[in-house]
Amino acid sequence: MSLTPSNMMPLGTLAPDFNLLDVVTEEMVSLADIKGEKER
Amino acid sequence: MFICNHCPFVKHVNDEIVRLCNDYHVTGFGFVAINSNDVENYPDDSPENMKITSEENNYPFPYLFDELQEIAKAYNAACTPDFYVFDSEMKLVYRGQLDNARPGNMIQVNGRDLREALDNILSNSPQRKDQKPSIGCGIKWKN
Numbered sequence: 001m002s003l004t005p006s007n008m009m010p011l012g013t014l015a016p017d018f019n020l021l022d023v024v025t026e027e028m029v030s031l032a033d034i035k036g037e038k039e040r
Numbered sequence: 041m042f043i044c045n046h047c048p049f050v051k052h053v054n055d056e057i058v059r060l061c062n063d064y065h066v067t068g069f070g071f072v073a074i075n076s077n078d079v080e081n082y083p084d085d086s087p088e089n090m091k092i093t094s095e096e097n098n099y100p101f102p103y104l105f106d107e108l109q110e111i112a113k114a115y116n117a118a119c120t121p122d123f124y125v126f127d128s129e130m131k132l133v134y135r136g137q138l139d140n141a142r143p144g145n146m147i148q149v150n151g152r153d154l155r156e157a158l159d160n161i162l163s164n165s166p167q168r169k170d171q172k173p174s175i176g177c178g179i180k181w182k183n
Contacts, residue, residue: 004178016114020104
């Protein structure tokens with residue numbers, strides 16, 4: 001088994017958007033859907 | 041995070057990933073797992089098996105299928121597991137390993153590095169500069 005390390009994307013990079021199928025709910029989930037809630 | 045079903049490096053940390061996400065979800069973080077592997081050549085990572093993996097491990101986060109592998113490329117993901125932390129402005133503040141544990145090295149899986157990154161966000165503290173890469177199975181790219 002060959003081992004592969006992270007590429008270490010540059011810090012400060014903006015999160016690329018996505019919209020992909022959730023295999024459990026069978027609904028599409030986007031970056032905005034999973035973004036955390038900042039209450040502070 | 042980028043994960044998959046079959047990789048022993050992911051299996052080694054599944055319990056801690058679940059614990060960590062449950063611990064930090066209540067503090068306001070959102071989590072998502074993405075599988076980008078080529079499922080034609082690696083059917084263990086099929087969407088059907090992803091669903092089984094999610095349910096067996098009680099994943100508290102969505103488990104998404106990146107069939108076209110475009111998202112793994114956008115994130116420059118290399119391996120499973122591969123972790124990314126973005127702040128409230130969606131800027132990358134941490135990437136790399138969960139902790140120092142690897143299958144066979146006898147170090148306890150405790151999520152230390154990822155937990156520290158999340159704690160630093162919560163306390164508005166600077167992130168460590170010497171972030172360590174994750175190591176695992178290479179993402180199975182389509183030819």
